[in-house]
Amino acid sequence: MHKTDAEIVPRVTHLKPASSTRTGQTAYVIGTFDTKGAELQYLRRSIEKLGVRVTTVDLATSGTMSSASISAREVARFHPKGETAVFTKDRGSSITGMSEAITHFLASRRDLGGVISAGGSGGTALATAGMRSVPVGVPKVMVSTVASGDVAPYVGESDISMMYSITDVSGLNRISAQVLGNAAHALAGMIANPVQLDDQSKPAIGLTMFGVTTTCVQAVTKALSPDYDCLVFHATGTGGRSMEALAESGLLDGVIDITTTEIADLIVGGVFSAGDTRMDAIIRRRLPYVGSCGALDMANFHAISTLPSHLRGRNIYKHNENVTLVRTLPEENVAIGKFIANKLNQMEGPVRFLIPEGGVSAIDAPGQPFHDPAANRALFSTIEEHFKPGPQRGLIKLPYHIDDAAFTEALVRAFLEIHPSAQSSPSYKR
Numbered sequence: 286m287h288k289t290d291a292e293i294v295p296r297v298t299h300l301k302p303a304s305s306t307r308t309g310q311t312a313y314v315i316g317t318f319d320t321k322g323a324e325l326q327y328l329r330r331s332i333e334k335l336g337v338r339v340t341t342v343d344l345a346t347s348g349t350m351s352s353a354s355i356s357a358r359e360v361a362r363f364h365p366k367g368e369t370a371v372f373t374k375d376r377g378s379s380i381t382g383m384s385e386a387i388t389h390f391l392a393s394r395r396d397l398g399g400v401i402s403a404g405g406s407g408g409t410a411l412a413t414a415g416m417r418s419v420p421v422g423v424p425k426v427m428v429s430t431v432a433s434g435d436v437a438p439y440v441g442e443s444d445i446s447m448m449y450s451i452t453d454v455s456g457l458n459r460i461s462a463q464v465l466g467n468a469a470h471a472l473a474g475m476i477a478n479p480v481q482l483d484d485q486s487k488p489a490i491g492l493t494m495f496g497v498t499t500t501c502v503q504a505v506t507k508a509l510s511p512d513y514d515c516l517v518f519h520a521t522g523t524g525g526r527s528m529e530a531l532a533e534s535g536l537l538d539g540v541i542d543i544t545t546t547e548i549a550d551l552i553v554g555g556v557f558s559a560g561d562t563r564m565d566a567i568i569r570r571r572l573p574y575v576g577s578c579g580a581l582d583m584a585n586f587h588a589i590s591t592l593p594s595h596l597r598g599r600n601i602y603k604h605n606e607n608v609t610l611v612r613t614l615p616e617e618n619v620a621i622g623k624f625i626a627n628k629l630n631q632m633e634g635p636v637r638f639l640i641p642e643g644g645v646s647a648i649d650a651p652g653q654p655f656h657d658p659a660a661n662r663a664l665f666s667t668i669e670e671h672f673k674p675g676p677q678r679g680l681i682k683l684p685y686h687i688d689d690a691a692f693t694e695a696l697v698r699a700f701l702e703i704h705p706s707a708q709s710s711p712s713y714k715r
Contacts, residue, residue: 309394309396309397309399309423309476310337310338310396310398310476311337311338311339311394311396311397311398312338312339312398312399312400312401312472312473312476313340313341313391313394313397313399313400313401314328314329314332314339314340314342314401315341315342315344315387315400315402315412315415316342316343316344316402316403316404316408316411316412317344317345317346317404317407317408317411318341318343318351318352318353318357319343319345319347319349319351320345320408321403321404321408321454322351322353323456324403324454324461324465325341325353325402325403326352327457327462327465327466328403328465328468328469331466331469331470331473332401332469332472332473335470335473335474335477336473337398337477338396338398340354340355340396341353341354341355342354342355342360342387342390343355343356343357343360344357344360344383344408344411344412345357346371346376346379346380346382346383348372357371357383358372360383360386360387360390361382361383361386363386363387363389363390363393364382364383364385364386364389365385365389368386370382370385370386371386380407380410380411383411384410384411384414384415385414387411387412387414387415388414388415388417390415391415391419392418397419397423398423398476399423399424399425399426399475399476400412400415400416400419400423400424400425401425401426401427401428401468401469401472402416402427402428403427403428403450403465404428404429404430404454405431405453406429406430406431408429408454409429409430409431409432409439410438410439412427413427413439413440413441413443413445416443416445417440417442417443417445419443421443422444422480424446424471424472424475424476425443425444425445425446426445426448426472427439427445427446427448428448428450428454428464428468429449429450429454430449430450430453430454432447432448432449432450437523442523442527446471448464448467448468449464450464451464452464487512487514488512488514488538488539488704489513489514489516489536489537489538490509490513490514490515490538490539490540490541491518491532491537491540491541491542492506492515492516492517492518492540492541492543493517493518493519493520493524493525493528493541493544493545493579494517494518494519494520494543494579495544495546495579495580495646496604496647497579497580497583497646497647497648497649498543498544498580498646498647498687498688499647500647500688501579501688501692501693501696502517502544504690504693505541505543505693505696505697508693508694508697509700513538516528516531520544520545520546520547520557520559520579520580521547521557521585522547522550522558522559523559524559525547525559526559526560528540529562529563529564529565529566529567530566532566532570532572533566533569533570535570537572538572538573538704539572539573539574539700539703539704540567540573540574540575540576541575541576541696541700542574542575542576542577543576543577543579543687543696544577544579544580545563545576545577545579545580545581545625546580546581546585547559548563548581548621548624548625549580549581549582549583549584549613549617550584550585551624552584552613552617552620552624553611553613553617554584554593555584555585555586555611556585556586556587557585563628564629564632565628567628567632567634568628568631568632568633570634571633571634573634573635573703573704574632574634574635574636574637574703575637575638575639575699575700576625576629576636576638577639577640577641577687577696578640578641578665578668578687579645579646579687580645580646581613581618581621581645582613582644582645582646582648582655582657582660582661583602583611583612583613583646583648583655584610584611584613584617585604585608585609585610585611586608586610586611587607587608587609588606588607588609589601589603589609592609592611596611599611599612599614600612600654600655602648602655610648610655612654612655612657612660613660613664614660615659615660615663618661618663618667619663619667621664621667622663622664622665622666622667622668622670622671623667623671625638625668626667626668626670626671626672626673627671629672629673630671630673630678632678633677634677635677635678635703635704636677636678637679637680637681637700637702637703638672638679638681639681639683639692639695639699640665640668640669640680640682640683641683641685641686641687641692642661642665642682642683642684642685643684643686643687643689643692644656644661644686644687644688645661645664646687647688649661650686665682669682677703681695681699683695
């Protein structure tokens with residue numbers, strides 16, 4: 286089966302924060318100078334006119350001479366196996382090799398202030414592979430012919446700014462010059478005016494939220510924010526992966542995973558799945574973890590017209606024009622419960638998992654469209670049956686709805702009990 290350029294390039298995401306004292310002031314213009322040299326040099330000139338230093342870097346795998354200040358062969362030598370791993374005479378393996386080489390190259394640059402590129406699908410795949418490895422907060426701009434479509438394979442869990450090129454990246458004209466010029470000004474402005482963050486001494490914790498768990502998550506955040514930097518992630522697949530990427534990179538001190546709905550999408554086939562590795566970063570990092578069953582009553586799909594035919598007779602709720610919810614069945618909840626219990630049992634850090642027996646979302650309550658006690662019992666009993674308690678691992682069943690104040694208090698209390706630096710927290714009285 287033919288693979289797209291985005292599929293050829295591995296998704297390398299090693300998130301880390303930009304230093305609050307970042308001194309990098311050089312803009313790196315990266316790309317395939319054999320085919321996009323005119324456009325990339327135009328970016329260079331535009332940025333230099335604004336008073337920002339520029340280094341041009343060639344990513345071409347053709348082996349031709351380059352107009353860039355750093356040649357493709359110089360970049361290729363940063364590959365762990367050397368330049369022969371890049372110049373293989375096979376397009377797919379060459380792109381894969383160069384994508385790995387550029388991540389190591391960019392990591393070695395001490396003057397890196399930002400990265401910019403322009404290209405089609407292949408150039409976008411190459412350049413964004415390198416950008417995804419650059420710390421969060423360091424400016425990254427990609428001008429691309431594919432930026433008006435699904436950019437998830439290119440952006441991943443990073444903070445890349447994608448700009449649609451309008452015309453093909455194939456020579457300079459009145460349109461491409463305007464778009465590329467705007468991109469150059471954007472990058473130069475970000476480099477010249479870095480964001481100055483306030484004191485970041487508070488521990489950072491990740492929380493997961495959906496619209497139907499907002500009341501709960503906002504209450505937890507309000508209770509903990511005086512002592513914790515609360516990072517809330519929208520549980521849309523990308524959100525869960527982003528949170529776990531931060532956890533994997535050591536940027537989170539704990540997780541309050543209230544909204545595990547991405548697992549329901551994995552089991553049912555919804556569009557917001559985070560994949561079967563969900564919760565694995567918590568396992569590997571042994572982070573303090575408080576979890577719950579938020580929005581496990583639903584799998585998410587796009588507009589109702591796109592709903593798969595085998596789901597059309599189910600309990601369906603139109604959340605908005607672009608999001609359709611399907612109520613999970615008891616047998617699906619059994620599979621979800623087994624998945625969650627299996628992951629929890631592998632966690633060696635301190636764990637508390639709280640079950641809200643009164644309902645798992647704003648639309649799972651008496652009189653609401655997804656209220657289904659039998660389906661919930663299948664979920665709760667499966668988790669309880671397969672969960673293995675231990676010295677640091679506890680399961681807590683509570684007779685509350687997830688949005689009840691008593692459940693919020695229980696979540697906060699559970700987290701304060703297991704997070705080492707929170708024992709003397711004055712901001713939340715237990």
